Amino acid sequence: MxxxxxxxxxxxxxxxxxxxxxxxxxxxxxxxxxxxxxxxxxxxxxxxxxxxxxxxxxxxxxxxxxxxxxxxxxxxxxxxxxxxxxxxxxxxxxxxxxxxxxxxxxxxxxxxxxxxxxxxxxxxxxxxxxxxxxxGVSNPQPESLTPRELEVLHLLGRGRSNSEIALELDIALRTVKVHVQNILGKLGATNRTEAVSIAVRQKLISLT
The missing domain is CATH 3.40.50.2300 (Response regulator)
Structure with missing residues (x-):
C-alpha cells in the first residue's frame, strides 16, 4: 500500500x-x-x-x-x-x-x-x-531563482518593504526574510538595491 x-x-x-x-x-x-x-x-x-x-x-x-x-x-x-x-x-x-x-x-x-x-x-x-x-530546451543555471523568489524580487523592485511583501503574498514575515537572503546569495548581491540592479541587468525583472 x-x-x-x-x-x-x-x-x-x-x-x-x-x-x-x-x-x-x-x-x-x-x-x-x-x-x-x-x-x-x-x-x-x-x-x-x-x-x-x-x-x-x-x-x-x-x-x-x-x-x-x-x-x-x-x-x-x-x-x-x-x-x-x-x-x-x-x-x-x-x-x-x-x-x-x-x-x-x-x-x-x-x-x-x-x-x-x-x-x-x-x-x-x-x-x-x-x-x-x-x-535541451531548458538551460538552467545552478542558482536560478524559484518562482516565489522571483515574486519577492519583483516586489523589491517596486520598493516594497518586507512587511508589505508578506502582506501582498500572504506569507509570514520570516519567510520573506529567508527569500530575500536567498535572493541576495544567488545574485551575489550585498543588499536589496544591488539585487534589484543585478536582476534588471539580467532581465529577471523590469522596473517599467
Missing part, C-alpha cells in the same frame, strides 16, 4: 484527487494540506511514501516546501502535480528535490502510474516535460 499525502491549495482540486485515488487499491490517502507549511507538519506526522504537491500556493510555495522536505527528510519522495510547464517551474521543482513532475491534464491512470513509479524510487516526468529536457 502506497501512503500518499496531497498538498494543493484549491479545495475542489484536493477533493477531486482524493476521489480519483480512493478508487485505486494500491494507494491510501493519509492526509491533505493547503500549502507548503502545512505539508511540512503533515509529513512529520504521517511520513507518507509519496507527497503529491502543487507548486503555486500561499504561505509557502511548492519549490520551497520541496526543498525543506528533502533537507529534513532525505527519503521524501515528492511528485509535482501542476498546470505549469515552463522551464522556470520545472527546474525550480527538480532542483528542490522533486522525484516527478506531472501536469494536471494527466489522466487518472497516468497519475496512478506516476505515484507508483515515484514510490519505487524512480523518476517520473510527464511526456511533454521529458521531451523538453531531452531536447
Amino acid at each position: 502506497i501512503r500518499v499525502a496531497i498538498v494543493e491549495d484549491q479545495r475542489i482540486v484536493r477533493e477531486g484527487l482524493i476521489a480519483v485515488l480512493e478508487d485505486e487499491a494500491s494507494i491510501a490517502i493519509v492526509g491533505e494540506a493547503a500549502n507548503g507549511q502545512e505539508a511540512l507538519h503533515l509529513y512529520a506526522q504521517e511520513l507518507p511514501d509519496v507527497v503529491l504537491m502543487d507548486l503555486q500556493m500561499p504561505v509557502m510555495d511548492g519549490p520551497t516546501a520541496i526543498g525543506q522536505l528533502c533537507q529534513r527528510w532525505p527519503q521524501a519522495k515528492v511528485l509535482v502535480l501542476t498546470t505549469y510547464a515552463t522551464d522556470e517551474f520545472i527546474w525550480a521543482a527538480l532542483r528542490a528535490g522533486a522525484k516527478g513532475y506531472l501536469l494536471k491534464d494527466a489522466s487518472a491512470d497516468e497519475l496512478v502510474s506516476a505515484i507508483q513509479a515515484v514510490a519505487r524510487g524512480m523518476t517520473h516526468l510527464a511526456p511533454d516535460i521529458a521531451a523538453k529536457l531531452v531536447a
